[in-house]
Amino acid sequence: MDVNALGLLVEIIDAGNLSRAAARLGMSRANVSHRLSQFERDLGQQLLRRTTRQIEPTELGRRLYEHGRSIRHELLSADESVAALGQALQGRVRLSVPSGYGQLTMAGWLTDFMRSYPGIALEVIFDNAIEDLMDGRVDCAVRVMNDPPEHLVARHLGPVQYVACATPACMAQWGQPQTLQALLRLPLIASGLTEQKLRMAGLQTLGQGDAALSMRLVSPNFYFLREALLQGLGVGLVPDYMVRESIAQGALQALALPAGSLDFLATHKYLLYMPTRFQTRAIQTLTEYLHERALAEAG
Helix, strand or coil: CCHHHHHHHHHHHHHCCHHHHHHHHCCCHHHHHHHHHHHHHHHCCCCEEECCCCEEECHHHHHHHHHHHHHHHHHHHHHHHHHCCCCCCCEEEEEEECHHHHHHHHHHHHHHHHHHCCCEEEEEEECCCCHHHHCCCCCEEEEEECCCCCCCEEEEEEEECEEEEECHHHHHHHCCCCCHHHHCCCCEEECHHHHHHHHHHHHHHHCCHHHHCCEEEECCCHHHHHHHHHCCCCEEEEEHHHHHHHHHHCCCEECCCCCCCCHHHCEEEEEEECCCCCCCHHHHHHHHHHHHHHHHHHC
16 A cells, blocks of 8 residues: 555545645645545545535545554654654643633643753643644643533543632621522622523523522633632632632632532533644653643542
8 A cells, every 4th residue: 555645645634625735735736636536546445525625534534544644643753752862852842721720720730840841842822712722723732611522632630610709708798698599699700601501500490580690790711700709899600729729718718508509510621632633752741741730639
């Protein structure tokens, strides 16, 4: 089998169409199409179903793609091993992390990692989007979400529990709500996604509709939300990692709701990367490190 043609098939499927594959390879689209057609003629089988805008691998095309991707990664790994022979671990890793969790929890991890691996350079982007990973702008990403996309490799980093909290002064003024129904009548501080889940709970569980909610502040910036909480502007419904230290110091007080009241807000942390991209030793080292630190924190 023509290994170069197999590599071409991998490039085409990764790119998504012939034009993008040609641009990546520095070839004309006509040349890519000709080489692909020749490969199919040599095999006597169709490998791709082509339309005007996209391609879809046949069953044989999908199997050959998996083999070709494995071969390419092994070759890249061999090249890296030769280049790194006798040298300390080196490389550059582009990592995307959530703004809240990344700054509050992961910043310390990353500085510790850099001290342990001085030859590895990090480019850290604080963002909550997934497109930067899919477009190749980063090598791996940490995201907080309910379920990871199926087309990405996802390593579970632990659950994210939510806590209801406010300043002691606010609790002295409003009293301790004993139920979720009572909590929803207080001035609330939360993200937009949390507000959506609360409204669904209000409609489906409490039977009180939108009147059950009294949103005081809604923002995707958890640092902003935490500052508003510390200023006594309302009751927060936020991830526990955002307020754990403030609660321990007594600046905020956790509300004693019945066990499980906020389970519907819980989500998960994942370390994500594209299965089609080669993971250098530097990337592998960082992902293993982050996975171990996150699991150790989760207990």
